[in-house]
Amino acid sequence: MLKDNGFRETGGEKTEGSSILEREDVTELARSGVLMDSEERSGTVVFRNHTPVCFDAGNGDFELLPVTEALKRYDWVREKYYFYAVEEDMDEMTLRCARQENPVGFFLRVREGGRVTLPFQAAMYMTEENVEQIVHNIVVVEKGASLEIITGCLTRQDILRGSHLAVEEHYVGEGARLVTTMVHSWGPEVIVHPRTGTLVAEGGEYESRYISLKPAKEVVINPMVYLNGRGAVARDLTIVLSTEGTTVDTGGVITLIGKDTSAELLQRGVCIGGVLKQGGLLVGKERCRAHVDCAGMLLDESGAGSIVSVPGLEASHPDARMSHEASLGKISPEQVEYLMSRGMAEAEAITMLIRGFLGVDAAGLGEDLDRQIARIVDIAGHGEA
Amino acid sequence: MAGNRNILEIRELVVQAGDKRIIDGLNLTIPCGEVHALLGPNGSGKTTLMMTIMGFSNYKIIGGRIVFKGRDITNLEINERARMGIAIARQRPPTIDGVRLRNIMAYQIDRGIGDAERIAAYVKKAGMEEFLDRSVNAGLSGGEIKRSELLQLLMMSPEFSMLDEPDSGVDSGALRDVRELINSLFTLDDNHPAKRKAGLIITHSGHIIDHMSLDKAHIMHRGRIGCSGHPNLMMDRISRFGYEGCDRCLGEVE
Numbered sequence A: 001m002l003k004d005n006g007f008r009e010t011g012g013e014k015t016e017g018s019s020i021l022e023r024e025d026v027t028e029l030a031r032s033g034v035l036m037d038s039e040e041r042s043g044t045v046v047f048r049n050h051t052p053v054c055f056d057a058g059n060g061d062f063e064l065l066p067v068t069e070a071l072k073r074y075d076w077v078r079e080k081y082y083f084y085a086v087e088e089d090m091d092e093m094t095l096r097c098a099r100q101e102n103p104v105g106f107f108l109r110v111r112e113g114g115r116v117t118l119p120f121q122a123a124m125y126m127t128e129e130n131v132e133q134i135v136h137n138i139v140v141v142e143k144g145a146s147l148e149i150i151t152g153c154l155t156r157q158d159i160l161r162g163s164h165l166a167v168e169e170h171y172v173g174e175g176a177r178l179v180t181t182m183v184h185s186w187g188p189e190v191i192v193h194p195r196t197g198t199l200v201a202e203g204g205e206y207e208s209r210y211i212s213l214k215p216a217k218e219v220v221i222n223p224m225v226y227l228n229g230r231g232a233v234a235r236d237l238t239i240v241l242s243t244e245g246t247t248v249d250t251g252g253v254i255t256l257i258g259k260d261t262s263a264e265l266l267q268r269g270v271c272i273g274g275v276l277k278q279g280g281l282l283v284g285k286e287r288c289r290a291h292v293d294c295a296g297m298l299l300d301e302s303g304a305g306s307i308v309s310v311p312g313l314e315a316s317h318p319d320a321r322m323s324h325e326a327s328l329g330k331i332s333p334e335q336v337e338y339l340m341s342r343g344m345a346e347a348e349a350i351t352m353l354i355r356g357f358l359g360v361d362a363a364g365l366g367e368d369l370d371r372q373i374a375r376i377v378d379i380a381g382h383g384e385a
Numbered sequence B: 001m002a003g004n005r006n007i008l009e010i011r012e013l014v015v016q017a018g019d020k021r022i023i024d025g026l027n028l029t030i031p032c033g034e035v036h037a038l039l040g041p042n043g044s045g046k047t048t049l050m051m052t053i054m055g056f057s058n059y060k061i062i063g064g065r066i067v068f069k070g071r072d073i074t075n076l077e078i079n080e081r082a083r084m085g086i087a088i089a090r091q092r093p094p095t096i097d098g099v100r101l102r103n104i105m106a107y108q109i110d111r112g113i114g115d116a117e118r119i120a121a122y123v124k125k126a127g128m129e130e131f132l133d134r135s136v137n138a139g140l141s142g143g144e145i146k147r148s149e150l151l152q153l154l155m156m157s158p159e160f161s162m163l164d165e166p167d168s169g170v171d172s173g174a175l176r177d178v179r180e181l182i183n184s185l186f187t188l189d190d191n192h193p194a195k196r197k198a199g200l201i202i203t204h205s206g207h208i209i210d211h212m213s214l215d216k217a218h219i220m221h222r223g224r225i226g227c228s229g230h231p232n233l234m235m236d237r238i239s240r241f242g243y244e245g246c247d248r249c250l251g252e253v254e
């Protein structure tokens, strides 16, 4: 076991993540794309409840520190990167996070020109009932550098209750590129309120994918992206499922501040019960191009589930070219039968259609998600007699 | 079933779509190894017949039965029929949003229904490489839809292929490619030393009839098979006189 202060220095030898975690934990983490001891990752951070149990900089070309350590070591972290992309007094949640004496979380920096080829991965993992997890992570991708991060946020399958509050700050430098994939998988009574803010400098590129297929009781996601520099680009894809008894509210605000910036915000949601709210606001302050597209599929026939879809646009510059689109629908029997005529059983056909609708292929998460979606279809199938 | 000489036998079939009786007492037999043409004026129920044989739920069988390879399939699910070896290339297939042709290809390969190498060769032959990552049938021209449908059949190697107007909307330059795809579909039956795979083709032009050696042609009229005969002779007559004679002819028979 690691000690209380248990962080390792960056660049050290590999800690054996899986020797600290039980085998079943390793399996659970894999469900959210976090693969322990995998050759496919450049580094790994795992927080179990309040404790970091793995802090492995692997052989990645980056600097990895506990956020407390980074604040101690570098003055500029507090000046430039601490509660800057996310405002400290934004709301009650951020205030609570800021009030922590020793914030839990990581600081990750890819230095100028550095290219991390394999994805870095992080897990926020809750294994006890009623844990209140508060984390603050800061990611800095400096000029011309590139990084991909996979983050799994999850409760162990037998856990019902808890709350997860995360402040995530991303800084994408000039001509840099950051791709984030976040997979959420929660117990039925968990409350989830992440606060994510991303600043993108000139020519920088930010791509974010958020996937939540095992929803908590209440999920509110409203990431903020600021395209500050000229020609900066953002692409944001949200894929969610809402089930009975859940409220899933996914939004996102992309503010286009620099000249010739562009953004695309896509929301894909399947509702098999509960309340699904989809939003997405684009704010154009300069010459820019942006599109927001919300699409929802309602598979609940009982009338208890609902979808609200509200894409929005705001412009304060005459050359802001912005558009929005929203559609709601159900699975078309004609399409199901078409696929059945190619040999698929009804459930297989529905799975393929949901996959296609959600665009999960595009997210490239592979088999684990496949299995999860198969399960969704099972649940959805119960609605039909 | 061993010793079964007919791949398809339809007896006294009555089919309703919407609240309209479209097929009314139809009989049709297709022996193993034979490919037949289905002719008939627009609206005579040709598409309805194929969709009913495949099992689509918009078409309600209210009388008669369909026997495939000796088994009564009248009440089977679509996918069960597909797995028995029936397949259809549709006249107007729906767009399958989000599902890519590549997904269907992967599905057939995963199931061991299609062999990856052979399928890759078909994709090339059908000129569909650039469409693999698009939603199935989305934004395709008439001719491209035909090739997409035929390609999906080739992936399945069906024992009995139904082609609903595979040549209409295809420009003359591309007709030859379409015909070659069709010929690949009706290659020799693996289970028989000399016979090809069986099928039914709806067509209006002489092109397919002229260039493929079909075994027999049927004219559909008023929800039944009006008459059957030699494909070239029948097509020749129809192209000269149309279906005008059919009314009179059927009137006399009744």
Ligand SMILES: Nc1ncnc2c1ncn2[C@@H]1O[C@H](COP(=O)(O)OP(=O)(O)O)[C@@H](O)[C@H]1O
Pocket (backbone or CB within 6 Å): B017, B018, B019, B020, B022, B040, B041, B042, B043, B044, B045, B046, B047, B048, B049, B058
């Ligand atoms: N789903 C349906 N509901 C109602 N009428 C239909 C339906 N499908 C076909 N029909 C009608 O049945 C008749 C035969 O149609 P179809 O089988 O498409 O003919 P063909 O393929 O020979 O041109 C037409 O009058 C058509 O309008």
Ligand SMILES: [Mg+2]
Pocket (backbone or CB within 6 Å): B046, B047, B048, B091, B164
């Ligand atoms: Mg037709």
